[in-house]
Amino acid sequence: MLAEVAAGVIVEAVVSTARWLRRETAGGEDAEVALLRWFDTYALEPSRGAGPTLPDGVPSDAVRDFFRHDDSQALLHELMASRLTDAPEAVITKLREAYTSCAHAALDPVFAQAGIDAPEVAAGTLAEHFFDHCDLEIAGFVGQLSAADSTLLDRIRQDAFSARVVAVLAAIERHTRALSLRDSGCLAAEQAFVSTYRRQAAFAHRALEPPDFERRRRVPIGDLYVSPGITALLENRAAQDDGPSLDLTDLQHALDRTVLLGDPGCGKSTACQVLLHRQASDPGARVPFLVVLREFSLADQGRRSVVDHIEYRLETYYQCPAPPGAVDRLLLSGGAVVVFDGLDELVDTTRRREMTEIVELFCAQYPLAPVLVTSRAVGYDEARLDDRLFECFQLGPFDTEQSEEYVEKWFAQEEVTPEDARRSAASFLTESSGLPDLCANPLMLALMCILYRGTSSLPRNRPEVYEQCASLLFRKWDVRRRIHVELSMARLVEPALRHLAFWLLTRHGDGAAVAERELVDRVMEFLDERGFEDRTDARAAAQQFVGFCRGRAWVFSDVGTDAQGESLYTFTHRTFLEYFAAAQLASTSDTPEVLARRLAPRVTRQEWDVVGQLAVQIKDRTTDAGAARVFTALLGDRRRRSVVGRGNLLAFLARCLTCVDPPPRTVRRLARATVEHLMLGDPATECSAPLAALLRSSWDCRDVVTDEISHAIDEAVGSGDPSRRRAALLLAGYAGYAFQGAYSSPAHAHWEEFSKQLIARHAAEFLAIAPDHTGLMDVCLGNGLTDLGDCFQRCELDFGSLWKGWQMGIFGPGAWYPYASRCVFVLLLGTEGCRPLFETTVRDCTAAGAWLVRNPEPPWTDRADDVSAFLITIGESLAAREGQRLPELTPEGYLGASVMLLASLEASREPSVDRIVPELGPLTELDAYVRARYGDNDTHLPDLPVPGPFHHVLRAWARREVNFVGRA
Numbered sequence: 001m002l003a004e005v006a007a008g009v010i011v012e013a014v015v016s017t018a019r020w021l022r023r024e025t026a027g028g029e030d031a032e033v034a035l036l037r038w039f040d041t042y043a044l045e046p047s048r049g050a051g052p053t054l055p056d057g058v059p060s061d062a063v064r065d066f067f068r069h070d071d072s073q074a075l076l077h078e079l080m081a082s083r084l085t086d087a088p089e090a091v092i093t094k095l096r097e098a099y100t101s102c103a104h105a106a107l108d109p110v111f112a113q114a115g116i117d118a119p120e121v122a123a124g125t126l127a128e129h130f131f132d133h134c135d136l137e138i139a140g141f142v143g144q145l146s147a148a149d150s151t152l153l154d155r156i157r158q159d160a161f162s163a164r165v166v167a168v169l170a171a172i173e174r175h176t177r178a179l180s181l182r183d184s185g186c187l188a189a190e191q192a193f194v195s196t197y198r199r200q201a202a203f204a205h206r207a208l209e210p211p212d213f214e215r216r217r218r219v220p221i222g223d224l225y226v227s228p229g230i231t232a233l234l235e236n237r238a239a240q241d242d243g244p245s246l247d248l249t250d251l252q253h254a255l256d257r258t259v260l261l262g263d264p265g266c267g268k269s270t271a272c273q274v275l276l277h278r279q280a281s282d283p284g285a286r287v288p289f290l291v292v293l294r295e296f297s298l299a300d301q302g303r304r305s306v307v308d309h310i311e312y313r314l315e316t317y318y319q320c321p322a323p324p325g326a327v328d329r330l331l332l333s334g335g336a337v338v339v340f341d342g343l344d345e346l347v348d349t350t351r352r353r354e355m356t357e358i359v360e361l362f363c364a365q366y367p368l369a370p371v372l373v374t375s376r377a378v379g380y381d382e383a384r385l386d387d388r389l390f391e392c393f394q395l396g397p398f399d400t401e402q403s404e405e406y407v408e409k410w411f412a413q414e415e416v417t418p419e420d421a422r423r424s425a426a427s428f429l430t431e432s433s434g435l436p437d438l439c440a441n442p443l444m445l446a447l448m449c450i451l452y453r454g455t456s457s458l459p460r461n462r463p464e465v466y467e468q469c470a471s472l473l474f475r476k477w478d479v480r481r482r483i484h485v486e487l488s489m490a491r492l493v494e495p496a497l498r499h500l501a502f503w504l505l506t507r508h509g510d511g512a513a514v515a516e517r518e519l520v521d522r523v524m525e526f527l528d529e530r531g532f533e534d535r536t537d538a539r540a541a542a543q544q545f546v547g548f549c550r551g552r553a554w555v556f557s558d559v560g561t562d563a564q565g566e567s568l569y570t571f572t573h574r575t576f577l578e579y580f581a582a583a584q585l586a587s588t589s590d591t592p593e594v595l596a597r598r599l600a601p602r603v604t605r606q607e608w609d610v611v612g613q614l615a616v617q618i619k620d621r622t623t624d625a626g627a628a629r630v631f632t633a634l635l636g637d638r639r640r641r642s643v644v645g646r647g648n649l650l651a652f653l654a655r656c657l658t659c660v661d662p663p664p665r666t667v668r669r670l671a672r673a674t675v676e677h678l679m680l681g682d683p684a685t686e687c688s689a690p691l692a693a694l695l696r697s698s699w700d701c702r703d704v705v706t707d708e709i710s711h712a713i714d715e716a717v718g719s720g721d722p723s724r725r726r727a728a729l730l731l732a733g734y735a736g737y738a739f740q741g742a743y744s745s746p747a748h749a750h751w752e753e754f755s756k757q758l759i760a761r762h763a764a765e766f767l768a769i770a771p772d773h774t775g776l777m778d779v780c781l782g783n784g785l786t787d788l789g790d791c792f793q794r795c796e797l798d799f800g801s802l803w804k805g806w807q808m809g810i811f812g813p814g815a816w817y818p819y820a821s822r823c824v825f826v827l828l829l830g831t832e833g834c835r836p837l838f839e840t841t842v843r844d845c846t847a848a849g850a851w852l853v854r855n856p857e858p859p860w861t862d863r864a865d866d867v868s869a870f871l872i873t874i875g876e877s878l879a880a881r882e883g884q885r886l887p888e889l890t891p892e893g894y895l896g897a898s899v900m901l902l903a904s905l906e907a908s909r910e911p912s913v914d915r916i917v918p919e920l921g922p923l924t925e926l927d928a929y930v931r932a933r934y935g936d937n938d939t940h941l942p943d944l945p946v947p948g949p950f951h952h953v954l955r956a957w958a959r960r961e962v963n964f965v966g967r968a
Contacts, residue, residue: 002052002130005067010137012073013080017165052129055122057114066106067130070286070335071179074368075099076134077334078175081168083135083142091172096131098176103127105187167367175332178325189323194287194330200318201280201288205273210410210446211573219413221274226406228267228442229399230260232869233392248274251393255337255370257363259385261377262395264575264610265443268374271395272341275372279337286337286370287330289313293355294345306338306362307331334368343383344376345574349605352383360386378655379606381686397440404429406442410449428452437658438465443575461659463617466579492530494580496545498587499526501571501580505611513568516546575610582614592619592626596633603652604645612652617659627660635669643680643687650674650690657697664704670694671708679716679727683810691731692738692811699747706754709735713758717765726773729766730810732758733779738811759783771795775809778816781844782835789847799851800861803903803965820848820900821867825874827897828921830885842887845900849892852899853947858957859966860899864907871908875915886922895946898926902957903964905930932958 054063066072075095082091103123111119182190207218208225229245248271251260262268272290279288289310296309304312307327315321330336340359346352363371373385377394398406408425415421428449435458438444444465448458451468459465503522504514514522523542524535532538546569571577589595595615602608620627631653641649653670674690681687698705709731716728736752739745759766763785770777770786777795780786791797805815816822819836826841836844852860889897901923905911913934917927925944932939941955956962 002054002063002067003133005064006130006134006137009067009073009076010080010134010141013077013138014141016077017080017084052126052133054126055111055114055116058111058116059114062110063107063126066103069102069106070330070333071102072099074175074333074335075102075131075179076138077368078168078172079131079135080138081165082172083138085165085169087169091169092135094176095172096128096135098179099131100124100127101180101182105182105184109184167364171332171365171367175329178329178332181325182329186323190326190329193320193322193326196320197287197314197318197322198280198283200320202277204318205277205280208270208273211443211450217413221277223413224406224409225270225274226398226402226409226442227271227274228402229396231394231396233261233394245396246393251275252278254391254393255372257385257390258370258372259380259390259392260372260374260395261380261392262374263378263397263441264376264578265441265573266395266397267442268376268395269341270442272339272372272374276339286335289327289336289338291338291340293340293342297346297351297355306358310338331366331369334370337370337372338362340371340373342375343373344379349379349382349607352379356383356385360389363389376609378609382606398442398445399440400436403439403445406445407449410446414453424453431458435460438462443573461617463579463614463621463659466576469576492527493545493548495530496523496526498580498584501577502584502588504571504577505581505608513570516567516569519546519569578610579614582611583618585611586615586618586622589615589619592623592629593633595619596630596637599630599652600634600637600639600649604641604648606648609652609655613656613659616656620660625663627656628662628666631656631662631666631670635666635673643677647677647686647690650677651693654690654693654697657694657701658699661700664701667698667701667704668708671698671705672712675709675712675716675731678731678810679724683727683730684807684812688738688811695735695738695751696747699750702747702750706750710754710758713762717762725765726769726776727810729762729769729776729779730808732762733766733776734808734810737808756783759785773809774801774806778806778808778819778835781819781840782837784837784840787840787847788844789850792847792851799848799855800863802848802900803861803864803907805865817867817870818865818904821870821874821904824897824901824904825870825877827887828874828916828919828923829877830887830921838885838887842889842893845887845896846890846893848896848900849890849894849947850896852895852950853892856949856953858953858962858964860964861903862966864903864965866908867904868908868910868912871904871910871912871916875912875919878916878919878921889922889945891945891947894923894944895950897923898944898946898954899964901926902929902933902954905933906957906963906965929954929958933960 054060075098079092079095081087082095103126104120107123107127108120111123116122207220209218210224227248230247230251231245246254251258251271252275260268260271276288276290279285290313291306291309296304296306310327311322314327327336331338343352343355343359346355359371359373363369373390404425407428408421411425411428412418412421415424431452432439432448435448438448438459438461444462447465447469451465452458455468459468500514500519500522520539520542523545524538527538527541528535532541571580585598586595589598599608599612599615603612616627616630619630623629634649634653637649650670650673654674657667657670671694674694678687678691694705713728713732716724717732719725733755735755735758736748738751739748759779766776766780767785770780770791771794777786777791777797781788781791788797788802792799802820803818805818807815823836823841823844826836826838827845830838887893905913905916911934913930917930920926925942928939928941929944932941939958941958943951944954946954953962957964
């Protein structure tokens, strides 16, 4: 029994180490890729040698629980890191002593209760034997790695290229010391604390608090929450279509070093709330800790550490102070997960970068503790966490079904009977059918439900949503409740909120809470300028205003007290602060030109993105040609700005097109400026960001933008400048691929059609430059301008590159999935409308087979990209297809297609054999070969319709006697 437990925890340590290395070597060197493949192969076949035995009478469940506990697992992770890096034996001794100390704290009482003589000696002996057994297994693992390829092990030891492994080594001293100081009494206290905290956290986060102007509502999570789709943002990978959509449960299982990005109001903080509740409610899950970065950044002016802040919140909010050192030990052992919510709420980029560094340093201090960081997508690049450590996910908008589900749940909380709820929901959905953008945003959708309940009408854009919310809150709410409030500054309530919002935005840069005394003083200053000559009257009116806010839930209200017991007030949701701040900014900017001057330094630093867009929209409604004048002023900005700063400004203007409608000549000027910005440097860098924003945001003026970009491309292609010609062709070929995560949108389809037309128009230019740029060669192949046979001959294409991602060369450093894998996708599905085309794919398989006939000795590539995710997509698509177009393959075509598929499987960590093999269609005879390679060695291998010499080669591959992918 204990040998199986040991095998399980060792495999967990191997898998975790491989995951760290895999993240840090994404797109890395050949040796790193080979190392990861070796790790994965070992993890599938753990050693299960003889292990220690359990004394008679001792309950096996209690012992098994200890060996699988976070403390035990953490020490074995540290042992793995130590052996991999050839750490001194003194380190191993410390780990062994710490392991034995943990066993004494956990098992001594168990052995004593079981009546074992000298229970301390017996428990210590068992722990030592178990640790030594695991050490022997891990040493054997390292020995196998060294024997397989000693240069890989040397790479780890000499370069220490995994920052995560290095951090684990650095934390061993602190972890072992912390564990050695804990006895059975400390362990019992920690267990009691964890149990109490889980109860408190599950209760605190059990319900959502949707926006409501009539009352504070707390709705159980299951009665209201709808998880939006979540997409993994694959670094250096350009998906051919939308990637597989995840939900919050998938994200919870994937938590490690994780960033969750999203637009304003898309539900990032709500997702955190749901995750915290799930983690706290599950006794087998890691203990969750929440750090709201806005609060943490202000706590004692930054004098607290992250752990200090967690402990402070445990005592003051959750009412369960942690025993000394308990939080530190939980984090060191990986028994806790930390959620850092709201990186974007630190609007000042300097403060944001500082917080990013603090999070990264925290991760280095606690390398085994998973971390989740949330942020808005816009502005994240200005203070980005290390991509080698953190994996990014995007929280998407609601689709139609998710919007409908949320509306039905929302009205189910409002109406007395289910029939009334269904009727109200159906009525709302009918009236809101023309507002898909607003309904796709969870916050906007909730606010519209409130407005529909209160006014039976719906706004048409975001500012109208906020304005009607303010009207409902400040003018109609008390009337509906038959309450009359005498407020001496009644006419100044909204101006006061605008004043406060802008003050909070510019004072703290994060919309933090303000103490009641300071709030009263600030309102007094505002009233001094608004007709309150007597300061006593002004103070009384300001205090009255505070009382007014105290009764208005959700927009601006009291949110607790400070250390001195003074009430704190804030805008409860950041988007309301941004709206009122934008209204103040627009109203205090005498002209659109003044507004442009005030916005310019902020948007060039990716600050005030939402505030700026709302301010431009408000100014456009209150001033003749307001938006056009703001655009003209910013486009004509003559200040010396960096390429990044100028790009941020252009991208901001592009995003404004979703909410304002400047005249065509202004839109043309913006479109031309974004194309010129693209050609300032490498299109794969930030130079393409403004153009990507324009393509995504210009749906309402797409004809003007399309025409202007088309003219600009034609001019650049006809110019004598090679760099401008290349950039123009990349834009023409990849215009549809600025839509990461939104490939099903009408805008994507529009720009895809645009690309097809431009590719046909400039086919000769594409073919001329293709030999020098794999991204453009891919365009030629994907659109049927050429085939692999021509590329092998005329372009001297490396055959092995078919299994490596080709850089697109625009819209970031993204690369296609390898061409061989995409050929497999098209061939098996018989798919039209993809890159490459079906007919081209058949010719390409034949050309690949002909090359193999001339070069029959494997391996045929030194390395290959891992396409596990793409193979999953292929498997899902095969299972869902209806009918199939079967190609006619020659023997060379069948050979080429077979090698493309089999090498792709061989290169993948998760080859998805069970999903793909039953659906091989035109390659159905390969079923037995794949099954033989991946499990069933006794499978009969039928003859394949391939050239004669390759019968033996393919059989040898199935029996694992040869590989098609070499080891660099």
